[in-house]
Amino acid sequence: MNIAIDGPAGAGKSTVARLVAKRLGYVYVDTGAMYRAVTWKVLQQGLQVEQTQLVIRTAEQMTIELQPGELAQQVLADGQDVSEEIRHPEVSNRVSYVAQIPEVRKLLVDKQQQMARQKGVVMDGRDIGTHVLPDAEVKVFLTASVQERASRRYQELQSKNQTVSLSQLEHDIALRDKMDEERETSPLRQAEDAVVVDSTKLSIEQVVDKIVSLTAVYAGKEYE
Numbered sequence: 001m002n003i004a005i006d007g008p009a010g011a012g013k014s015t016v017a018r019l020v021a022k023r024l025g026y027v028y029v030d031t032g033a034m035y036r037a038v039t040w041k042v043l044q045q046g047l048q049v050e051q052t053q054l055v056i057r058t059a060e061q062m063t064i065e066l067q068p069g070e071l072a073q074q075v076l077a078d079g080q081d082v083s084e085e086i087r088h089p090e091v092s093n094r095v096s097y098v099a100q101i102p103e104v105r106k107l108l109v110d111k112q113q114q115m116a117r118q119k120g121v122v123m124d125g126r127d128i129g130t131h132v133l134p135d136a137e138v139k140v141f142l143t144a145s146v147q148e149r150a151s152r153r154y155q156e157l158q159s160k161n162q163t164v165s166l167s168q169l170e171h172d173i174a175l176r177d178k179m180d181e182e183r184e185t186s187p188l189r190q191a192e193d194a195v196v197v198d199s200t201k202l203s204i205e206q207v208v209d210k211i212v213s214l215t216a217v218y219a220g221k222e223y224e
Contacts, residue, residue, distance in 0.1 A: 001137035004128035010149030031125035036086035129191035139194035
């Protein structure tokens with residue numbers, strides 16, 4: 001089966017999706033990393049994310065590869081490992097601008113759908129269950145409070161010696177939520193048949209257990 005995990009920034013989708021895929025022996029596809037890779041490339045070229053046509057051209061010309069790594073998925077942009085670089089605040093604060101460009105979304109969604117055709121995929125993002133994989137057998141909307149998401153991001157950046165205030169992170173995350181929810185192309189929203197999982201007070205393992213149990217429920221219904 002295919003598993004779609006949607007939700008706002010900082011809810012833990014990538015970490016949870018990777019662990020669910022590992023538990024089930026599935027392939028993990030980090031769609032957010034693909035948009036981040038385009039954003040990183042745009043910034044590397046000295047472009048502004050508002051230069052829409054140049055952003056589209058950059059996305060069309062670059063190669064993005066997702067490869068399994070020891071601790072996390074490796075993201076290659078034109079052959080260069082940018083797994084760390086795409087998580088920097090300057091990319092995080094601009095990726096929503098790139099992700100709302102229809103031509104960029106169509107280009108990356110086509111790639112994502114190709115990856116899922118053989119089934120056995122766990123894919124996370126903003127519009128997986130509603131747009132990219134509307135026929136996914138299991139759909140989850142993973143969320144958490146803004147304060148909890150900002151706190152997690154703050155601790156992550158602290159561990160990497162990157163300095164940013166907690167209040168700034170809360171502001172940035174709330175702003176990104178607003179942009180993702182209000183964009184015209186494939187806005188962030190919960191699929192009607194998705195199960196909501198609020199991770200605010202749950203450990204990563206508890207969230208993974210919940211999602212894996214959903215796959216067992218689906219499998220049981222399929223073979224009844």
